[in-house]
Amino acid sequence: MTDYSKEDFLQLIKRIGAYLSSKVSKIFNTQDVSVWAIAGLAVAVIFTYRLFRTPSEPRRRQPKRQAPASSSSGVNSHPDANLFPSNVGSSSEESRAQTVINEFFQPVKPTLGQIVRQRLSDGRKVTCRLLGVIFEESTPEELQNQATVRSSVLDVLLEITKFCDLYLMETVLDDESEKKALSALENAGIFTSGGLVKDKVLFCSTDIGRTSFVRQLEPDWHIDSSREIATQLARFIKYQLHISTTKTERIASNVFSSSSLEHFFIG
Incomplete structure (x- = not known):
């Protein structure tokens, strides 16, 4: 899985959940609830499978740096904070999730x-x-x-x-x-x-x-x-x-x- 914080991952899931909720709430006005309950489960399975299947890019090994002898007011006391910005991977994961959802919700041609x-x-x-x-x-x-x-x-x-x-x-x-x-x-x-x-x-x-x-x-x-x-x-x-x-x-x-x-x- 892409290395970014747990909080960012949860935010991504919430965004996907909100999107699915809006889609399904519109569909329920005209379609059978039991059918779309199954469809919702299928979407969740497909998304989870694709998300975990996608290999994460290897993270570059950063050269070790010696901490300065004395800290100044402009130096971050947590060096790892700059290595993993909060939005790393979020846009690509959200785009991939959006693509999966859009493909699944394509209208089915009637027989x-x-x-x-x-x-x-x-x-x-x-x-x-x-x-x-x-x-x-x-x-x-x-x-x-x-x-x-x-x-x-x-x-x-x-x-x-x-x-x-x-x-x-x-x-x-x-x-x-x-x-x-x-x-x-x-x-x-x-x-x-x-x-x-x-x-x-x-x-x-x-x-x-x-x-x-x-x-x-x-x-x-x-x-x-x-x-x-x-x-x-x-x-x-x-x-x-x-x-x-x-x-x-x-x-x-x-x-x-x-x-x-x-x-x-x-x-």
Whole structure:
């Protein structure tokens, strides 16, 4: 440990303690106390370890001096007092402690799952259209030819299935379109990696049927690429997300808009 007086060392500890107290008191207003109690202990351990690990610089051996035969009024009667000034090492130790504390209190980036839950306001049931949201295709006519799951939406979709009762739905023109849609979802791993089952993928022949599905299920959130359906459901559904590549006026205060599903969550 750096050679300086015990009183100086105690002053350093007090300064660090005051800093930690101010930090933790602010954090406790918004964070769980038990978590930050553990964090405080971790900070203390890290700081103590780094402080004692740092080798002290070897002190230069001072040549012995013969004390003068007679003392004068300007001579210090304690020669060692000048060798160890009170602030020796204090600034460097305090700077190192400050660096350790700042590194520890860097904001932790939330996980995708935490972001999804926060954005959905902890909603427990979600309904979502396939075309224009999950699929690259945007019309029932395109779905007759092929169904392509957008790779960029998979992570968000799977996070939703972890804590939400998710229903996917679409308007189709024939049975072949329905088969293509289910096959594309299965190949993307949605039925095996997430909590979604095929029974929760619903198909109908008209947009009115899709609107009816949503109203019967009474979800906390409905996600759709049709502005008309979002407008019709605004009075009945708590929250909606309207997916549109073009910027339009907001439909209602409870209807959010985004260029894509993943962009709504991760920007």
